[in-house]
Structure formats: structure tokens, C-alpha cells
Amino acid sequence: QVQLQESGPGLVKPSETLSLTCTVSGGSMSSYYWSWIRQPPGKGLEWIGYIYYSGSTNYNPSLKSRVTISVDTSKNQFSLKLSSVTAADTAVYYCARDGYSSSSPDHFFDYWGQGALVSVSS
């Protein structure tokens, strides 16, 4: 059973960079896409971006200028960096496995982490 766990600071100051890491256990990262998704308090889900195990990425156009997702398959981890944060970036951040495959070429999310609340405040 694949499990994902987010880790990182729960409080970030405005204008600084939010950094989170997702550790994958119970399965290999190979041949999969891996995504970050966030949810502001009381609001809906927003896809941030995904990374393929080989390192290729794709980001939500609304966040693209501030987002970097990277992967370290040797550690079974992938990471999120979001720069120049404001209070609007306060959210629960989820990491998730993307079920995309060549035989089923759709992006969807079959395994999720429990989520990490990140607050942006001075």
C-alpha cells in the first residue's frame, strides 16, 4: 500500500519561500507522476503542479511563476517550493500520486498524503 507523508514548516513569513517535502513509502516512484494540491481553509482544492519521476514538470498557470517541484528518487521524495508567499497561500498542502499512464492518459489522484497546514503570517 502506497503511503505519502508531507513534512515542512507550518509557519512561513510573508515574502519568503514555502518549502515542503513528500516522502513516498510502500512503492516505487518510478513510472509515476507526483502532484501537489492545496486547499485554503474552508475552500476547494487547487492543483499546484506535477512532476514525473524522471524530472519533467507541469505547473498550474496561475502559480507557475512562483512554483518549483523537484524529485529525489533515491530518497523516495519529491518537494515543493513556493516563493514570495502571501496570506492567500495559507492552506493545507497535499501531496498525491498521479495515476497517469500511457494506457490511461489522464491525470488523477489515487493516493494522497494526510495534508500539511502551512500558515503565512509575520
Place this chain on the structure above:
Amino acid sequence: SYELTQPPSVSVSPGQTARITCSGDALPEKFAYWYQQKPGQAPVMVIYKDNERPSGIPERFSGSSSGTTVTLTISGVQTGDEADYYCQSADSIGTYVVFGGGTKLTVL
């Protein structure tokens, strides 16, 4: 930017049938996925590829598609089905992932 539109809320009595819709221009070409999210928990996929049910999801959950609208149907609704439900798909090129705004299902 591409959007998926869901009703903010749906209310039903226990035992009734709940139907939650999701509309988007690319849905005739792209599959939709449905997630259930209970308070304080991560979302769980309940329907994939418009109408397929993952293992472990009760048969009460079903999905359908017609034109630019997909529908999640929950038959014989139980109090434990009270949750937020999100549809998810992609733009017509399949490049960007999009979630609907979510529908709060209330079981009266």
C-alpha cells in the same frame, strides 16, 4: 482558464438519491474523476473515468456522463455520506488539471 462548475450544495434525506453535477466544455473529450472529502481528511477517489468505481467504494456510488455534464449519483444515501464532493478533469489538451469548486452534500 478552464473551469468545472458544481452546485455549492445538495441536500437529501437518508435513503434518498443524491445527484451532484459537474459541467465543463472539455468533458465530452476528457474523463472526469470524483473525490469525497470528509472534514479534516484527505480526499478519496470514489469514481474514475466518468463511471468506474475503485475497489472498496460501495455500489451506491455511480457516475454518468452526458455531453458537457458529468453526474455523481449516490443511491440510498446514508448519514456517513455527508461530505464535500469534488469533480476533477483536465483541459481539452490534457495539460492542466482542474478541480470543480466542490459540492457540500448534507444528509438531513
